[in-house]
Amino acid sequence: MVEPTPQDSIMLLQEYAPEGSLHDLLDDQPRVPDELILIEMFSQISDAMNYLAHNRVIHGDLACRNILVFRFNKYKPVDNLVKLTDFGLTRHSSIYVSVNNESTVNDCIPLRYASPELIQHNERSEKSDIFSMGVTMWEAFSKATIPWSNIETDREICQRVTSGETLSKPITCSDETWTVILTTMSLNAQERPTFSQLRRSLTRLQYQLENSIRSHVELMDKFQQVLQVDMNQVVVGIAVEQTLVTLSGLNIDQTGATFRRIPNTHVTVFRLRIPDDNDLKTFTEYYGERFKNLIIQYVREPTTEWTLTTLNLSYNRIGDVGAKYMADVLQNNTTLVKLMLGNQHKENSIGDSGIQYLANA
Incomplete structure (x- = not known):
């Protein structure tokens, strides 16, 4: 109800916005x-x-x-x-x-x-x-x-x-x-x-982000397939630690679709994200701020087209904990023929115990 006002008052009637400001x-x-x-x-x-x-x-x-x-x-x-x-x-x-x-x-x-x-x-x-x-x-x-x-x-x-x-x-x-x-x-x-120019810039950003998300979804699905495991069981520790794993050694013809390029290098990296109890909404809400640039919306489709033959862990930051999870995953893989851990010029953060996990796998 509107309070009575003097007849000479001016009132502004606005459309109701349910969500507020x-x-x-x-x-x-x-x-x-x-x-x-x-x-x-x-x-x-x-x-x-x-x-x-x-x-x-x-x-x-x-x-x-x-x-x-x-x-x-x-x-x-x-x-x-x-x-x-x-x-x-x-x-x-x-x-x-x-x-x-x-x-x-x-x-x-x-x-x-x-x-x-x-x-x-x-x-x-x-x-x-x-x-x-x-x-x-x-x-x-x-x-x-x-x-x-x-x-x-x-x-x-x-x-x-x-x-x-x-x-x-x-x-x-x-x-x-x-x-x-x-x-x-x-x-x-x-x-x-001008606002017209800003609108065009925002449109370009939308296009780039939408294409990037589609590429990430495809790559996540392929990454799941080449490791031959369910994404709900892959490298949970790495996801929680917000660790980057290089995919440059994966035998996947999708290098342009990886998550991000390390500045001033040609190395591409991807963030491993694991849904919580298959609830994608819960997962993105919980991890959203730390994994802000990637939305997971993948569909599981069995395929044998993609196989993992080479895995490059050079420059990675997964550490011994991540190496243990990675080793658990690789135990189920039957196609890997080359595992690259780097050299004095291509360091990684895996210690002796992590190397032992991978060796056992």
């Missing part, structure tokens, strides 16, 4: 949603902001608190729906500061989301909104953390932002996505993308 939703989640989920949301907001820019409207208050969530599905990106709200209407929060513009009329700016030119000269444009979009994306990847939350004084925030200092990369954000976000927070407004 993006800030509140993120704050209530046990962990940050998958990267593809957030990128889908960012894409929708970029479309909305591009529409405003095309109509020469400046939002001026872009932040997670002003993004309303109408549908949220943490497993299917396309099932999510977000919309913009509060076009400069909210002014009661402590994140706002008063400034005097040239007309000496008091105005308020969301300081922790503000661009350098907005702080210094009160200049508002699509590019100042783009800067706020970058901070908003940082906020989402940081699970609704207030930007510059470790800084208490407005003066220090102003000094840092106007000197070109940027927020630190969230651990839940990939390097590729962070590169795009950094372009939105450039000190020089002209170097920032």
Whole structure:
């Protein structure tokens, strides 16, 4: 029920958002949603902001608190729906500061989301909104953390932002996505993308991530098959320890589909992840933050097409515990003919006891 108001009052009727604001939703989640989920949301907001820019409207208050969530599905990106709200209407929060513009009329700016030119000269444009979009994306990847939350004084925030200092990369954000976000927070407004350009960059990221996930799923399935064991029994210790195992020696024609390349090398690595009691949802929720870039959705299909003939453990970090689990797995393998553990130039972390486990296998 709406309280009675004087007849000359102006009321704003808004569409009801069942999930509340993006800030509140993120704050209530046990962990940050998958990267593809957030990128889908960012894409929708970029479309909305591009529409405003095309109509020469400046939002001026872009932040997670002003993004309303109408549908949220943490497993299917396309099932999510977000919309913009509060076009400069909210002014009661402590994140706002008063400034005097040239007309000496008091105005308020969301300081922790503000661009350098907005702080210094009160200049508002699509590019100042783009800067706020970058901070908003940082906020989402940081699970609704207030930007510059470790800084208490407005003066220090102003000094840092106007000197070109940027927020630190969230651990839940990939390097590729962070590169795009950094372009939105450039000190020089002209170097920032438009919302139309940002939308295209986000689309490319979506395409890359979706292809990467499909490749990872295929590779995980093949990795399961070549070891001839059930994934629920493979190298649990390695998964818990978040250890990387190189797959460059596997006899699989999928080297481009491996999880990640070790920087400045040609060595590809893959994270072993084991579902908990066959419950993929439980597993991804529990391990999601530590294994954020890979979603397991595999289907077991018996096949004899893939066989393991060579296993390269050079550069690995599985240690003696991981070697024991690996040895248990290899005892069931009948096709392995070459096991490479490296040399003085290709070290691994397997000690004498780990070597003994592998030798016995």
